[in-house]
Amino acid sequence: MTPPPAGPRLLRRSLSASLSLALAAAGTAAAVVLAGAPPAQAAAVTAPSPVGISGRGATVPFKEQEAEYAATNGSLIGPDRLYGSLPSEASGRQAVTLDSVGEYVEFTLTAPANAMTFRYSLPDNAAGTGRDASLDLRVNGSSLKSVPVTSKYGWYYGGYPFNNNPGDTDPHHFYDETRTMFGSTLAAGTKIRLQVTSTAASPSFTIDLADFEQVGAPVGKPSGALDVVSDFGADPTGAADSTAKIQAAVDAGRGQGKEVYIPQGTFKVQDHIVVDKVTLRGAGPWYSVLTGRHPTDRSKAVGVYGKYSAQGGSSNVTLKDFAIIGDIRERVDNDQVNAIGGAMSNSVVDNVWMQHTKCGAWMDGPMDDFTIRNSRILDQTADGVNFHYGVTNSTVTNTFVRNTGDDGLAMWAENVPNVKNKFTFNTVILPILANNIVTYGGKDITISDNVMSDTVSNGGGLHIANRYPGVNSGQGTAVSGTHTAARNTLIRTGNNDFNWRFGVGAIWFSGLNEPINGATINITDSEILDSSYAAIHLIEGASNGLHFDNIKIDGAGTYALQIQAPGTASFNKVVATHIAQSNPIHNCVGSGFQITQGTGNSGWYANPPACTGVWPAPVWTNGGVPGGGGGPTDPTDPTDPPDPTDPPEETGNLAQGRPVTETGHADVYGAGNAVDGNADSYWESRNNAFPQSVTVDLGAAKSVGRLVLKLPPAAAWATRTQTIGVTGSTDNSAYNSLKAPAGYTFNPSSGNTATVTLTGTPVRYLRLTFTANTGWPAGQLSELEAYTS
Structure with a gap:
């Protein structure tokens, strides 16, 4: 999370209908090897995809393909989850590096498409300012266009809040995304190749994945709407600064009770557009783009903001069908350079693309009834979304979040309670620092039907905590009421904290400021798959009132439960398999952590638990199949003799709900x-x-x-x-x-x-x-x- 001003670094459906270890995108992906094209130099390790999971996560308009399963003559990198390595920040922890002229990755369309977004990384330059290059986009062997790529939005160094000095330690945030349209609709079966034509500008190009979609025609101007170009003179070419002219259109729209329309074009905006009681609508996020940054005052940049609560806040705002693509290349927590911000009550953000800003949406309350839906948040230097103090009855839903520099989706009840907020049906992938989804304090919070994957460092997939300034019961901001986390799927979440060294769990709880007491926290009908360290983790203070029901744990790099703080928890129908350690629980607080067992549990309980002074190195399973041993015995090896720590023999239909x-x-x-x-x-x-x-x-x-x-x-x-x-x-x-x-x-x-x-x-x-x-x-x-x- 990124509090302004500068603050601390922050570190539908039934279970059977959801993915257990699905290869939704990689299902087709599992080996798209084309006739006449050489295969990858090394076979990629099959890794579950977070995209396209039935009934969970965002419903996205694209078909995703991972580069490591495509046809290529490049070099596979990974899998690796260690912080600071290039594959550790790749989806599925694998990618393909192209470092010679003529090397390529070639995808085959599985559905008609007229556009693609691809995720990539270039090396930084010696000055830390990034390098610009291009890749040749080829269709069925013929060159279609040159697509620019850059490293200027990646590569941070040192400790929080990070810098752009390559001489410092701990490089990270390697990847970026770019999008392009083909100019026509290409049929399923078309071969789309990204190929190196020169290494003069960049010695290598690493390709992670590509998302292919069919973008609809531009949305026309609504009847009676004000047009920022024809009515107010904004420049759709992006040559002139359009800030004042768009602001004038928005002000007129409020005064006249009319919608304000952003037609097709790229508009330079160098400061906040302040909105209140108005609808601002574009031709679609692929067509209407707000971008820009002040040329001398770098604390000012494109953003659409409500009035702050001290100014009375804004209300009845609709932002729809456009993109905010900024130019933020560093992290300065004092700078208000977010795509969306301020306070907006009774307001909606719908189908807005947010990229290259500090945060996608940093909302400062008090404010009520605010919704972000059907949107994409990519490549942020800090959080994807943060509901920051006094945000109530507000929601993020059906939104796709990838490559944030801090928490993907966060709520932070600093000094003023957050109440009855919801994060539902979102897909949150690759937060480079901190958690996929988190609530710091709050009352009656819902986090359900989401997909979280590939946490990189200093965080877990799902975090519920009394942590960070202003979160305490004295101000009514601590975790309270009923927190519901239902029907979530977590894949490769949790990871190494470079301070703690023992790893952060996929789902973790903290009572750092004060113990979690008096709340009911229900974790139900969820899957915790291929966790990088522990599946469930308690640390700092105490966490009470935890209830786990109908939970599948398939693969944990260390333990099923890592208990480093007192608390109380009940477990019912919690089944764990493929736990790396032979003893599935680490607990050095003894009876300070009280377990109540219901029925249907297996694979996660041991008495006595492990309590050692040496933390084991994680064993990553990539999809629940042990890749380096699973403790002293391997439950999938028929020659392995029975052992008390082996999971019980599976019964029932093994195929139901499988990929x-x-x-x-x-x-x-x-x-x-x-x-x-x-x-x-x-x-x-x-x-x-x-x-x-x-x-x-x-x-x-x-x-x-x-x-x-x-x-x-x-x-x-x-x-x-x-x-x-x-x-x-x-x-x-x-x-x-x-x-x-x-x-x-x-x-x-x-x-x-x-x-x-x-x-x-x-x-x-x-x-x-x-x-x-x-x-x-x-x-x-x-x-x-x-x-x-």
Whole structure:
């Protein structure tokens, strides 16, 4: 978080319907290797993607592809999570470096697109001011355009609040993003290549990922609206300063009760546009762009602000359909150079793109009923959003946040209570410092249906705490009431704190200012996947009233629970697997931490717990599959003898809700229907195109002894025989036969079900290949159920 003035550094749905270890984007990604293009020099480690998780996180307009799964003749870097390394800040902790003329990364469109955003890194220059270069964008082998790239918005050094001196220690914040339109809509299957044509301006180019989307046409001027160009003379070319003219339009809009329209163009704005009781609307965030910074007073820059509460605050403001792309290259906490700020009650920010500012939105209350929705916040030097003192009944929802310099989404009840605020259905990725989502104090807070991934340093995925100035019960600002954190997915969250050294948990609690007492904190129906250190962590002071219910922990670099402070917590249906340490709990406070166990728990409890003076090095599992051992025994190794610390044998359908890929499908009958637990929905392959296959990722190597295959039970599905072969793999590369192709009859009189008996060979990837069907010229399957016996 970034308090102005200078402040401290801050460090829908059911669980079964959400991702366990899904490769939503990388599902298609799993090896986009093109004919005639050499593969990556090293195979990328499969890592769950935070984008596209069913029912959780932001609904985004793009299809994401990771560079490490694309066709390339560059060099794979990573995986690595250690602070200060280039792959540690990459999505999935892997990327591809291009360092010679002719090297490239080539993606294949999985849906029509007319635009792309790609995330990249260039080396800093010797002065710390950054370097400018370009990459050749090629379509199906032909050059389309040169796309500028730069390192001037990255590369910070030293300790908080950081500097741009390459001679200092601890370089970080390496990546940036740029966007470009193709000029036309390109069809699915089109090959999009980013290629190096010169290394004169930059010795290397690291590509992390690309987001492809179909951008709609510009939104026209609403009837009766005031136009900042035709009515007030603002310059859409960006040559002249338009600050005063846009401000005049906004003031007139308020006075006349009219909307104010920003047409297509790039507008230079060198100070705040102050809004109150007005709608400011653009042609769309790809078309209407506010940008700029004062040429001499660097504390002034583009931003749309409400009046501060001392001035009475603003109200009834709508900001919609435009972008604020700034020019902030350093972190100075006193400077009000945020995209959106001030106080705005009864107001909405909708479909606004915020990039290269200090914070996306730093909101200083008191203020009430403020919403940010359907927006993108990228490449900030500090927080993505911060609700700072006295913000009530306010929400951030359906918003995509990536590469913030501090907390992704934060609430900080400094001196004045924050009450009944919500962060819901957001995707928050790669905060370079501090937490993905946090509330410092506050009453009756909701943090639900979000996806958090890839914390880099000094923070966790989800943090609830009495920390930082002004958070205390004496002022009514401490954690109080009921805090609800429900249906969240956390992937590769938590990380090494370069002060503490023992790591920060994926979900962590702190009573630094005073103990958390009298509040009810419910953590429910959530997944904590591949945590970099502990999954759940208590430190500083005490944290009471914690309740964990229906929690899946799959992979933790150190412990399931890391207890460094007293407290009370109840655990019900908390299941942990793939914990790196043989003893899953670290607790040196003894009975000071009281555990109440309900039913359905496994894999996380030990008595006595571990209490050592040496913190173990983390073991990262990349998707719940141990990559370097999981303690003295490996629960996925069938030759490993039983051990009391091994998790219990899994029961139930191993395939339900798991990531699934296919060779193709007809109409709306995608492969996800075959693992959704609903026998009335089904997958159907393309007609007359045998062989066709469905592949399910079980998340880890598992001994599958029996498959139950189903078609819809309705009598309308006449009896048919399908020829199906079963193969399996541990790495999604080499597949071995588990059952030779054979005919399986599906008869509605007996439930349209067929059973396949297997030998129990451990596999992670389970593939069914269909080569014939007597009832329809395609493969058909409503449910693939996999059982250990």
